Amino acid sequence: MNMAVLAVAMEVDPQVLDPGATAWMLAASALVLLMTPGLAFFYGGLVRMKSVLNIMMMSFGAMGVVGVVWALWGYGMAFGPDSLNGLVGDPFANFGLSGLTGTIGTKAAGLPDMVFIGFQATFAIITVALISGAVAERVRFGPWLLFAALWVTLVYAPIAHWVWGGGIFGADGIIGSKISALDFAGGTVVHMNAGIAGLMLAVVLGKRLGFMKDPNIRPHNLPFVMLGAGLLWFGWFGFNAGSELAADATAALAWTNTLLATSAALLGWLLIERLRDGHATSLGAASGAVAGLVAVTPACGFVDPIGAIAIGVVAGAVCALAVGLKFKIGLDDSLDVVAVHFVGGLWGTLSLGFFALPSAKTEGGLFYGGGMAQFWPQLLTALIITLWSGLMTTLIAFIIHKTMGMRVSEADELNGIDVTEHAETAYELLMVGGSFHPGDPHGKADADAVPAESQSEGGRSRGKVST
Amino acid sequence: MKLVTAIVRPERVDAVSTALEELGVNGLTVSPASGYGRQRGHVEVYRGAEYTSALLPKVRVEVLVNEDVLDGVMDAIMTAARTGSFGDGKIWTFEVRDAVRVRTGERGASAIA
Numbered sequence: 001m002n003m004a005v006l007a008v009a010m011e012v013d014p015q016v017l018d019p020g021a022t023a024w025m026l027a028a029s030a031l032v033l034l035m036t037p038g039l040a041f042f043y044g045g046l047v048r049m050k051s052v053l054n055i056m057m058m059s060f061g062a063m064g065v066v067g068v069v070w071a072l073w074g075y076g077m078a079f080g081p082d083s084l085n086g087l088v089g090d091p092f093a094n095f096g097l098s099g100l101t102g103t104i105g106t107k108a109a110g111l112p113d114m115v116f117i118g119f120q121a122t123f124a125i126i127t128v129a130l131i132s133g134a135v136a137e138r139v140r141f142g143p144w145l146l147f148a149a150l151w152v153t154l155v156y157a158p159i160a161h162w163v164w165g166g167g168i169f170g171a172d173g174i175i176g177s178k179i180s181a182l183d184f185a186g187g188t189v190v191h192m193n194a195g196i197a198g199l200m201l202a203v204v205l206g207k208r209l210g211f212m213k214d215p216n217i218r219p220h221n222l223p224f225v226m227l228g229a230g231l232l233w234f235g236w237f238g239f240n241a242g243s244e245l246a247a248d249a250t251a252a253l254a255w256t257n258t259l260l261a262t263s264a265a266l267l268g269w270l271l272i273e274r275l276r277d278g279h280a281t282s283l284g285a286a287s288g289a290v291a292g293l294v295a296v297t298p299a300c301g302f303v304d305p306i307g308a309i310a311i312g313v314v315a316g317a318v319c320a321l322a323v324g325l326k327f328k329i330g331l332d333d334s335l336d337v338v339a340v341h342f343v344g345g346l347w348g349t350l351s352l353g354f355f356a357l358p359s360a361k362t363e364g365g366l367f368y369g370g371g372m373a374q375f376w377p378q379l380l381t382a383l384i385i386t387l388w389s390g391l392m393t394t395l396i397a398f399i400i401h402k403t404m405g406m407r408v409s410e411a412d413e414l415n416g417i418d419v420t421e422h423a424e425t426a427y428e429l430l431m432v433g434g435s436f437h438p439g440d441p442h443g444k445a446d447a448d449a450v451p452a453e454s455q456s457e458g459g460r461s462r463g464k465v466s467t
Numbered sequence: 468m469k470l471v472t473a474i475v476r477p478e479r480v481d482a483v484s485t486a487l488e489e490l491g492v493n494g495l496t497v498s499p500a501s502g503y504g505r506q507r508g509h510v511e512v513y514r515g516a517e518y519t520s521a522l523l524p525k526v527r528v529e530v531l532v533n534e535d536v537l538d539g540v541m542d543a544i545m546t547a548a549r550t551g552s553f554g555d556g557k558i559w560t561f562e563v564r565d566a567v568r569v570r571t572g573e574r575g576a577s578a579i580a
Contacts, residue, residue, distance in 0.1 A: 215518045218511070277512045287514060323514045336514060 018110025031238025038231025045224025050416030133335030134198025187298025195342025207332030261312030265292020268316025294344035506554030
C-alpha cells in the first residue's frame with residue numbers, strides 16, 4: 001500500500017490503526033495514572049504526621065478497587081450501549097471487557113479500544129481518589145474501599161455516560177438534543193462531581209476531633225505537597241491534551257492552555273494571599289496550580305491562550321477566597337476538596353460561557369461573539385450533575401455509615417489512623433533503639449567480635465520481629 | 468562536679484560547641500527541645516487560616532564539668548549563644564554527686580576529664 005492510499009484509508013476508516021495517536025494516548029494514559037500517586041503526596045503532606053499513610057492509602061486503594069471495577073462493569077456502564085434511556089450504559093454488554101481485546105476505533109478514530117478503556121480507567125480512579133481529601137484522617141479503610149466501588153458504579157459511571165458516553169447529554173439524548181454543554185476533559189464529570197461528593201461525604205461523616213480548636217491540625221510536610229502538585233501538573237498534560245483522543249492541533253492547544261491557566265492561577269492565588277495574609281506561601285502556590293488545572297480542564301481545548309490565562313487567574317483568586325468558607329459553616333472539608341475542585345470545576349465549566357471559541361460545537365462564549373447562548377447549557381449541566389452526585393453520594397455514604405460504620409473510633413482517631421488502620425507509622429523520628437548486634441540475642445554487644453570504635457552507629461531496626 | 472544545662476537557639480549550637488572545644492571541654496550532649504520564654508511562639512498561615520504555635524524549636528546542650536572550669540564554661544556558652552534578642556535561651560547548673568566512665572569504670576572527676 002503506498003502512502004497516499006494509506007492516508008486516504010486512515011481518513012475514511014476509523015478502524016485503521018493510527019500509530020501516532022495510539023502512541024500518544026498510551027503515554028497520556030500513563031501520565032494520568034501518575035496523577036493519583038501525585039495526589040497521594042499532595043494530600044499526604046497536608047495531613048498530620050499520624051495520618052499520612054492512611055490518606056495515601058485512600059488514593060492507592062482507589063487505584064486497586066476502581067481499576068478492577070472498571071474492567072468488570074464500570075466501563076460498560078460508562079461507555080457501553082445505552083440502557084434506561086441513556087441514564088447509564090449496559091454493564092453486561094462488555095462485562096470484563098469481553099469482545100474488546102483486539103477491536104479498533106469503536107470510540108475514537110484509529111485508537112485500539114483498549115487504549116480508550118485504559119485512558120478512561122485512569123479518570124475514574126483519580127475522581128474517586130479526589131474525594132478522600134474531604135474526609136481525611138477519620139475513615140476506616142475497608143468501608144472506604146466499598147464506598148469507592150459503589151460510588152464509581154452509581155455516580156461516576158452514569159455521569160461519564162451522560163457527558164462522554166452518548167447518554168442523556170449526548171447529541172441524541174433527552175437533554176443533549178436540546179442543549180449542548182461543553183466539557184473537554186472533565187470539569188463536570190471529574191471535578192465538580194468529586195467536589196460535591198466530598199462535601200456530602202464530609203457532612204455525613206462529621207468533623208475530625210479538634211477541628212477548629214486544635215492548632216496541631218495543620219499540614220505536616222509542605223515539600224510533599226509541592227511534589228504532589230508538580231506530579232499532578234505533569235500528569236494533567238495527559239489528562240487534558242489526551243482528552244482530544246488524537247495527536248493533533250487541538251491536543252496541542254489543550255496542552256499549552258493547561259500550562260498557561262495553571263501559571264496564571266498560581267499567581268492569582270499568591271496575589272490574594274499576599275494582599276490578605278501578608279505572605280505568599282508555598283502551599284498557596286501548590287494550591288493555586290491545582291485550582292488552575294481544575295478550572296482549565298473543561299475549557300482547555302475550546303479556548304485561546306488569552307482565555308486560558310483569564311480562566312486561570314480568576315480560578316486562583318476565587319479558590320483562594322473560597323478555602324475559608326468551611327470555617328464559617330463549621331464543615332470539615334479537611335483538604336479543601338470543595339473549594340478547589342467543586343468551585344474550580346464550576347468556574348471552569350461556566351467560563352466556557354464567556355471564553356469558548358466559535359466552532360462546530362458552539363457559537364462561542366460571551367466575549368467571542370456568542371452572547372450568553374453557551375452559558376445556560378453550561379450552568380444547567382453543572383446543576384444536574386451536582387444534584388445527582390450530591391444525592392447519590394449522600395445515599396451511599398449514609399447506608400455504609402449506618403450499617404458498617406465509616407469512621408474510626410475516637411480513641412483510634414486520637415492515637416493516629418496510620419497505626420490503628422494499617423499497623424504502620426510513616427516516620428522513625430526518635431533516634432533511639434537500633435541496639436541489635438549479630439550473635440548476641442540479649443542485645444549486649446560482644447566486645448571481642450565488635451571493636452569499640454565501631455559500636456557508635458547501630459542499625460535502625462526497631463523493636464522485635466515476630467513471625 | 469556540676470551539670471551545666473543550656474537551652475540555646477538551634478542556629479547557635481555550632482558556635483557553642485566550638486567555644487567549649489576551645490576551652491578543652493571533652494564531651495557534651497545535645498538534644499532537640501521546644502519551649503517558650505519571653506519570645507513567645509509564632510504565627511503560621513495555611514490557606515489563609517492562622518495557627519499560633521506556642522512552642523519554638525530550641526536545642527538543649529548538657530555538659531558535665533568540674534568546679535574549677537565552671538565559670539569559664541558558662542561564660543563561653545553565654546557569649547557564643549547570645550544574639551541580644553528575646554529567645555537567646557537560659558543556662559542553669561546542677562550539683563552532681565558522681566559520674567562513671569562506662570568503658571573504664573573510672574569515677575568522679577577523672578571520669579569527666
